[in-house]
Amino acid sequence: xxxxxxxxxxxxxxxxxxxxxxxxxxxxxxxxxxxxxxxxxxxxxxxxxxxxxxxxxxxxxxxxxxxxxxxxxxxxxxxxxxxxxxxxxxxxxxxxxxxxxxxxxxxxxxxxxxxxxxxxxxxxxxxxxxxxxxxxxxxxxxxxxxxxxxxxxxxxxxxxxxxxxxxxxxxxxxxxxxxxxxxxxxxxxxxxxxxxxxxxx
Numbered sequence: 089x090x091x092x093x094x095x096x097x098x099x100x101x102x103x104x105x106x107x108x109x110x111x112x113x114x115x116x117x118x119x120x121x122x123x124x125x126x127x128x129x130x131x132x133x134x135x136x137x138x139x140x141x142x143x144x145x146x147x148x149x150x151x152x153x154x155x156x157x158x159x160x161x162x163x164x165x166x167x168x169x170x171x172x173x174x175x176x177x178x179x180x181x182x183x184x185x186x187x188x189x190x191x192x193x194x195x196x197x198x199x200x201x202x203x204x205x206x207x208x209x210x211x212x213x214x215x216x217x218x219x220x221x222x223x224x225x226x227x228x229x230x231x232x233x234x235x236x237x238x239x240x241x242x243x244x245x246x247x248x249x250x251x252x253x254x255x256x257x258x259x260x261x262x263x264x265x266x267x268x269x270x271x272x273x274x275x276x277x278x279x280x281x282x283x284x285x286x287x288x289x
Contacts, residue, residue: 110199111135111136111137111138111191111193111197111199112132112134112135112136112138112191112199113132113133113134113135114130114131114132114133114189114191114201115130115131115132115133115170116129116130116131117129117130117188117189117201117202117204118130118204119185119187119204119205119206120206121180121206121207121208122176123213124180124208124213124229124231124232125176125177125178125180125231126176126177126180126185126187126206126208127174127175127176127177128143128174128175128176128177128187128204129172129173129174129175130172130173130189130201131170131171131172131173132162132167132170132171132173133170134167134168135160135162135165135166135167135171136165136166137165137166137193137194137195138160138162138165138166138191138192138193138194139159139160139165139192139193139194140157140158140159140160140191140192141157141158141160141173141189141190141191141192142154142156142157142189142190142192143155143156143157143158143175143177143187143189143190144187144188144189144190145177145180145181145185145186145187146185146186146187146188147181147183147184147185147186147278148184148186149184149186149203149205152188155177156175156177158173158174158175161173165193165194178231178253178254179231179232179233179253179254180206180208180232181208181232181276181277181278182208182209182211182232182276182278182280183207183208183209183278183280184205184206184207185205185206185207185208186203186204186205187203187204187205187206188200188201188202188203188204189201211274211282213229213231214227214228214229214230214274214282214284215227215228215229216228216272216284216286219285219286219287220286220287220288220289221262221286221287221288221289222262222263222288222289223261223262223263224259224260224261224262224263225259225260225262225272225286226257226258226259226260227257227258227259227260227272227274228256228257229256229257230251230255230256230257230258230274231253231254231255231256232253232276232277233251233252233253233276233277234251234274234275234276234277235248235249235250235251235273235274235275236248236249236251236258236260236272236273236274236275237249237272237273237275238260238262238265238270238271238272238273239270239271239272239273240265240268240269240270240271241268241269241270241271246265246270247260260272262286262288265288266288267288267289268287268288269285269286269287269288270285270286270287270288271283271284271285271286272284272285272286
C-alpha cells in the first residue's frame with residue numbers, strides 16, 4: 089500500500105517457511121592429521137529424529153564421495169544433551185582432503201555441515217630400503233592404495249605391483265634385475281607420482 093514508483097522495497101515469495109529449525113544443532117566439526125590418517129571429530133547440542141552422519145570426502149571441494157557412516161548415539165535419534173562423535177579416515181588422499189558431514193534424518197531429509205580440510209604429503213613417511221639392494225627391496229609406510237612401478241634408467245617399466253589400502257609394507261623382488269640405477273614410482277589413486285632412486289648391486 090502507498091507505494092509509488094520511487095519507493096524501495098523487497099518482495100519475498102516462498103512456499104516454505106523462511107525460518108527453518110534444523111534437526112541437529114552442531115557444536116563443532118574438525119578434521120586433523122594424525123600420522124598418516126585423518127581424524128574427524130564433531131559434537132551436537134541437540135538432535136531430533138537423527139539417523140546419523142554420512143562422511144563425505146573430496147579432493148577439490150566440488151566432487152564428493154561417501155567414505156563412511158556414523159549412527160546417531162541419541163536414543164531414538166533424539167537428544168537435548170551434548171554428544172561427541174569421531175571418525176578416522178585410514179586412507180586419506182595425497183594433498184588436500186576436504187571433509188563434510190551429511191546429517192541424515194529419520195524422515196529422509198539431509199543437511200550438510202561446514203567443510204574442514206587436511207593436507208597430506210604421504211611421501212614424507214615412506215622409506216625405501218635397503219639402498220643399494222641385492223635381492224629384496226622394502227617399501228615401508230604406504231597405508232594408502234597405490235601402484236608400485238620399477239622403472240629402469242631408460243624408462244622401461246619392469247615390474248608393476250598393486251597395493252591395497254591399509255597395506256603398510258610391500259616387498260619387491262629385485263634379484264633377477266641387472267646391476268644399475270632404478271626408479272621406484274609410487275602412483276596413488278589420483279595419479280600423483282612419488283619417485284625414489286635405488287641402486288641395484
